[in-house]
Amino acid sequence: MGRSPCCSKEGLNRGAxxxxxxxxxxxxxxxxGEGRWRNLPKRAGLKRCGKSCRLRWLNYLRPxxxxxxxxxxxxxxxxKLHKLLGNRWSLIAGRLPGRTDNEIKNYWNTNLSKRVNDxxxxxxxxxxxxxxxxxxxxxxxxxxxxxxxxxxxxxxxVFINPDLSDMNREAKPSTLSENRTSSEPKQINGLLLPVVxxxxxxxxxxxxxxxxxxFDMGEGEFCLxxxxxxxxxxxxxxxxxxxxxSSPLSDQTLDFSDEMLKCGFESPVVGSIIS
DNA sequence: AATCGTACCAACCGCCTACCT
DNA sequence: TAGGTAGGCGGTTGGTACGAT
Numbered sequence: 001m002g003r004s005p006c007c008s009k010e011g012l013n014r015g016a017x018x019x020x021x022x023x024x025x026x027x028x029x030x031x032x033g034e035g036r037w038r039n040l041p042k043r044a045g046l047k048r049c050g051k052s053c054r055l056r057w058l059n060y061l062r063p064x065x066x067x068x069x070x071x072x073x074x075x076x077x078x079x080k081l082h083k084l085l086g087n088r089w090s091l092i093a094g095r096l097p098g099r100t101d102n103e104i105k106n107y108w109n110t111n112l113s114k115r116v117n118d119x120x121x122x123x124x125x126x127x128x129x130x131x132x133x134x135x136x137x138x139x140x141x142x143x144x145x146x147x148x149x150x151x152x153x154x155x156x157x158v159f160i161n162p163d164l165s166d167m168n169r170e171a172k173p174s175t176l177s178e179n180r181t182s183s184e185p186k187q188i189n190g191l192l193l194p195v196v197x198x199x200x201x202x203x204x205x206x207x208x209x210x211x212x213x214x215f216d217m218g219e220g221e222f223c224l225x226x227x228x229x230x231x232x233x234x235x236x237x238x239x240x241x242x243x244x245x246s247s248p249l250s251d252q253t254l255d256f257s258d259e260m261l262k263c264g265f266e267s268p269v270v271g272s273i274i275s
Numbered sequence: 276a277a278t279c280g281t282a283c284c285a286a287c288c289g290c291c292t293a294c295c296t
Numbered sequence: 297t298a299g300g301t302a303g304g305c306g307g308t309t310g311g312t313a314c315g316a317t
Binding site: 014015016017049051052055059103106110 | 286
């Protein structure tokens with residue numbers, strides 16, 4: 001019954017990693033590279049589950065891990081991305097170089113979710129009557145948002161309403177058409193901005209293909225650049241408190257969210273086609 | 276000084292998708 | 297096409313640190 005465990009747990013070490021185990025794992029990966037996690041413990045001489053080795057390496061031992069306090073910039077980006085993506089920690093982490101999904105998840109659960117909820121309670125009383133009720137619970141840091149919860153499926157295209165995109169382009173000079181030509185991720189204040197690549201629209205939905213963009217999630221890229229660059233605090237109904245996201249809710253952005261849902265906004269990070 | 280409660284975070288677990296045969 | 301495996305993800309748990317009483 002049920003799934004077979006990823007590995008035999010008998011005789012395996014569990015719990016906190018020792019310095020020696022860390023050294024063995026680090027040395028092994030430096031010598032042989034990442035991957036083949038299931039066989040790694042045996043070959044490296046570790047009494048650990050392969051998954052555990054992978055997690056330890058990714059979340060702690062990797063040389064490019066940035067440890068220490070989350071900066072204000074990072075915190076702001078996490079809040080914005082969470083508002084847009086929900087609990088898609090790996091995607092959020094992908095925009096924060098050196099940070100792991102686990103770290104961001106923990107930081108959110110221990111710091112930001114409370115702050116967001118507190119602020120929400122403070123503001124809900126006064127503003128609730130004006131809010132549209134198209135809200136979805138996003139789980140642990142449960143608050144309402146327009147995030148579309150989906151399964152984590154890979155997808156190559158996103159459809160954005162052309163009129164709204166044009167509107168956006170007018171508002172901000174640095175938008176899709178320019179960034180689509182860039183191939184290197186941009187960093188601002190140490191934060192990785194997404195890159196959007198040129199797309200061909202062949203075979204795309206004729207209804208929505210006039211503004212179809214490809215993006216490659218495998219490279220950590222997606223084409224929500226406009227949303228990220230814009231003040232997309234407005235994408236959802238709530239601003240997240242204090243100075244982080246204080247712009248007022250506008251009808252325009254609510255319309256944008258409506259459009260995304262209406263036309264079948266398809267994205268691996270925001271949602272799959274709404275049927 | 277001892278106890279209790281809370282916060283934090285590393286690690287684990289189960290499920291899912293991608294990939295390979 | 298189907299089945300099996302590996303890797304990845306998000307939710308949850310448990311140990312530890314720390315402050316309050």
